Amino acid sequence: MTTELEPLGPETAKQMYLDERQQELADATLQSHDYRLKQFVQWCENEEIDNLNEFSARDIHRFRVKRRNEDELATASMKGQLATLRVFLRFCVSIDAVQAGLDEKIILPTTTADDARDELLSRDRAQKVLDYLERYRYARLEHALLEVLWHTGLRIGAATGIDVEDYRSDDQYLALVHRPDEGTSLKNGSKSERLVALNDRVCLVLDDWLEVNHPGVVDDHDRTPLFATKRSRLSRNRGRTIAYQYTRPCVYENKCPHNRDIDECEARPTEYAHKCPSALSPHPVRRGSITHHLQSDTPERIVSDRMDVGMDVLERHYDQRSAREKLEQRRQYLPDG
Structure with missing residues (x-):
């Protein structure tokens, strides 16, 4: 049976979502969701979508294309944008603002290590x-x-x-x-x-x-x-x-x-x-700073502690040194005998 939807505007839905998640998300994460959803709300206004009941899978596609082509979002940034939109739409489903299953229409792009580090301040x-x-x-x-x-x-x-x-x-x-x-x-x-x-x-x-x-x-x-x-x-x-x-x-x-x-x-x-x-x-300023520390022979453990980043995340998202650079940097720690 199709659920009867109740009219709800994008901006009101966004605020309801943020209010709902305020207690469970860290401040920085909540602010990131707010920023990403502002882009979505702005797009809805430009497209004259003032009732989320009308929002469809084709609209998801159009928003995705806009963010990728016109706004030139990198793959990693696009993944974050769509992940936030998906949990937002899941919330909208729970309050009868969009059709059930609409959130499942969002397929997140696959990112690689190169995507994760594509932007930094040199x-x-x-x-x-x-x-x-x-x-x-x-x-x-x-x-x-x-x-x-x-x-x-x-x-x-x-x-x-x-x-x-x-x-x-x-x-x-x-x-x-x-x-x-x-x-x-x-x-x-x-x-x-x-x-x-x-x-x-x-x-x-x-x-x-x-x-x-x-x-x-x-x-x-x-x-x-x-x-x-x-x-x-x-x-x-x-x-x-x-x-x-x-x-x-x-x-x-x-x-x-x-x-x-x-x-x-x-x-x-x-x-x-x-x-x-x-x-x-x-x-990207943070990413550039971490990369600079690593390229300046600062040991990974020191960088990890100083920048509050796990070793696995450091390797995947920040370390842009070549295998040869790592070899030469490790060489200085070898014993003489």
């Missing part, structure tokens, strides 16, 4: 970005944030959760603390808590940021965030925008590798920086 690009910030935005929020992200490989959620008191300038480290009751959780809970060493350069930037440009605000829990706007703690979304904004080649070297007119480019305004094909979110 050491050379990172240096150009940081040199630009040092010259034109020294010790401002974006400079302090990207210096820390590149040097430490932190997830954006971990970075935005750091307080001023978690930064120890004299001892040159950051303390990562899991505070879920105060809105700043770590991906792996208390297991992600650790001390992260900093170098002289990063500490100098952070010291100058705190002394000269930090707005001195507190958040809703009376904590003073290390990374803050004039209003409150830096949000993950704003952190992502900063990464997109300053990894555009037209910003740090005033030229476009895509042969676009810089002044007329749709990705020129900050709010549309993500539309630049070369712009990177914080995760």
Whole structure:
């Protein structure tokens, strides 16, 4: 027997889904689902789909093609997009918003190790970005944030959760603390808590940021965030925008590798920086940082502990060294005798 569906708009369904999953998903995961579903809701609006009762398998196909061809999603990103859409539609089935079985129509693409590491900030690009910030935005929020992200490989959620008191300038480290009751959780809970060493350069930037440009605000829990706007703690979304904004080649070297007119480019305004094909979110910055550490002969176990990433994940998603590079790096640890 066919279930009688009850009308429901995409935006309302999205909010109901997020409310339902708020208690079971980590903050970072919930925010990722929110971001991915925003793309879906926007597509529905553009296609004039205002009632999910009408959503069909053919619509799934059209959305998939749009994200793959027009938005140029990599395979790994497409898999994440569709996986979120599938669990969202499964929820919609449970509340009689779409036909039963519609979620099962979504087939996830198969990813390989190469797909998992297809996007990263290279050491050379990172240096150009940081040199630009040092010259034109020294010790401002974006400079302090990207210096820390590149040097430490932190997830954006971990970075935005750091307080001023978690930064120890004299001892040159950051303390990562899991505070879920105060809105700043770590991906792996208390297991992600650790001390992260900093170098002289990063500490100098952070010291100058705190002394000269930090707005001195507190958040809703009376904590003073290390990374803050004039209003409150830096949000993950704003952190992502900063990464997109300053990894555009037209910003740090005033030229476009895509042969676009810089002044007329749709990705020129900050709010549309993500539309630049070369712009990177914080995760490729993290991936690039981890790869750089590995290529600089930092032992895998040290990288694993510092970046809070399992050894198996490190190998599959981040390690871009060739077999020959690994051989030569291992050679230095051989005994003389």
